[in-house]
Amino acid sequence: MTELKNDRFLRALARQPVDRTPVWMMRQAGRYLPEYRKIRNQAGDFMSLCKNTDLACEVALQPIDRFNFDAAILFSDILTIPDAMGLGLYFVEGEGPKFHKPLRTETDINDLNIVDTKRDLKYVTDAVSLIRRELNGRVPLIGFSGSPWTLATYMIEGQSSRDFPNIKMMLYKQPESLHQLLDKLALSVINYLNAQISSGAQAVQIFDTWGGVLSHDAYAEFSLAYMEKIVNGLVRHSEGRDVPVILFTKGGGQWLELLADTGCDGIGLDWTTDIGSARRRVGDRVALQGNMDPAVLRSDQSSIEYQVKSILQSYGTGVGHIFNLGHGITPDIDPNNVKAFVDAVHQYSQR
Numbered sequence: 001m002t003e004l005k006n007d008r009f010l011r012a013l014a015r016q017p018v019d020r021t022p023v024w025m026m027r028q029a030g031r032y033l034p035e036y037r038k039i040r041n042q043a044g045d046f047m048s049l050c051k052n053t054d055l056a057c058e059v060a061l062q063p064i065d066r067f068n069f070d071a072a073i074l075f076s077d078i079l080t081i082p083d084a085m086g087l088g089l090y091f092v093e094g095e096g097p098k099f100h101k102p103l104r105t106e107t108d109i110n111d112l113n114i115v116d117t118k119r120d121l122k123y124v125t126d127a128v129s130l131i132r133r134e135l136n137g138r139v140p141l142i143g144f145s146g147s148p149w150t151l152a153t154y155m156i157e158g159q160s161s162r163d164f165p166n167i168k169m170m171l172y173k174q175p176e177s178l179h180q181l182l183d184k185l186a187l188s189v190i191n192y193l194n195a196q197i198s199s200g201a202q203a204v205q206i207f208d209t210w211g212g213v214l215s216h217d218a219y220a221e222f223s224l225a226y227m228e229k230i231v232n233g234l235v236r237h238s239e240g241r242d243v244p245v246i247l248f249t250k251g252g253g254q255w256l257e258l259l260a261d262t263g264c265d266g267i268g269l270d271w272t273t274d275i276g277s278a279r280r281r282v283g284d285r286v287a288l289q290g291n292m293d294p295a296v297l298r299s300d301q302s303s304i305e306y307q308v309k310s311i312l313q314s315y316g317t318g319v320g321h322i323f324n325l326g327h328g329i330t331p332d333i334d335p336n337n338v339k340a341f342v343d344a345v346h347q348y349s350q351r
């Protein structure tokens with residue numbers, strides 16, 4: 001196995017000293033890059049791009065070739081699991097993801113099979129292996145999955161949602177059915193992430209994009225508990241190195257202590273939480289990832305530098321910070337501003 005030339009990201013997650021703060025960006029491979037749009041057109045649509053190993057590898061490497069990111073992320077989607085469970089994922093331009101067969105009844109949930117990644121999602125592990133090979137040790141590769149709760153919102157609503165009427169009705173009216181679904185999803189995610197790890201993923205992140213819409217009690221019972229089950233089911237060591245796990249609940253700033261209690265290695269923060277206070281709350285138990293408002297990238301170089309410096313200052317000196325945005329980059333951003341962002345993190349965090 002080729003040696004890792006830049007292990008800042010893994011060192012920061014292990015809370016070891018680094019020469020400068022590592023940085024990567026959620027959705028770093030995506031529509032803000034003209035070279036991504038070109039390959040996406042060539043593939044025809046987004047899912048065909050995910051399923052084409054060579055093209056998926058190419059777009060995963062585009063941001064690594066263009067900027068000095070300290071980690072690469074698998075190019076895929078969180079909705080591959082529900083697709084493999086037979087729900088029929090498709091994307092409508094400008095409307096986001098949809099399912100041909102969303103879950104409607106208890107029988108629908110009963111009939112679901114747990115995902116066998118090697119059989120049902122080989123295109124994902126093939127992409128992991130190829131990206132890892134093509135990275136050739138430049139930076140580590142992150143694998144990922146959605147959280148059971150976040151996957152369930154799309155499976156039950158059948159599409160993106162603002163108010164989550166159907167899944168919240170089930171949560172309060174038929175909680176056992178929802179627990180059955182979340183349990184099947186947790187087992188599927190464990191299988192999926194372990195397969196990514198055995199194919200070469202060197203860290204994994206769980207995207208709990210919609211955990212923040214839950215009440216305090218419901219969050220612990222319907223989202224956090226299943227992420228904890230996943231953390232406990234993951235292979236945490238591979239190729240002679242620890243494989244860290246990062247949990248990212250958007251809107252989860254009030255639950256950092258609970259997130260740290262799961263035994264994860266890192267917590268992703270959105271921009272509504274002050275990273276310095278977050279650090280004081282979790283102490284030396286976990287690393288923190290984040291957390292610049294993605295909208296800052298719509299400004300200009302000096303405004304970006306100002307915001308980067310202020311987050312670095314708030315975190316303070318010492319170990320355990322991975323710089324990122326508080327959520328994914330949007331398609332309207334000028335790539336030159338991304339360069340300004342990455343360079344500012346490295347410049348102002350130099351030890």
Ligand code: CP3
Nearest residue numbers: 026027028029030046073074075076077078096207209328
């Ligand atoms: O970060 C990366 O660069 C890795 C790739 C990645 C994608 N999606 C590629 C993608 C990752 C990690 C995801 C995760 C994902 N997908 C999440 C969780 C993270 C988050 O943003 O909160 C969610 C909720 C999804 C579901 C999904 N997939 C949505 C809501 C959309 C946007 C639809 C739209 O039209 O805006 C997608 C599509 C998607 N996933 C794109 C990319 C690059 C854009 C698709 C395109 O090229 O048209």
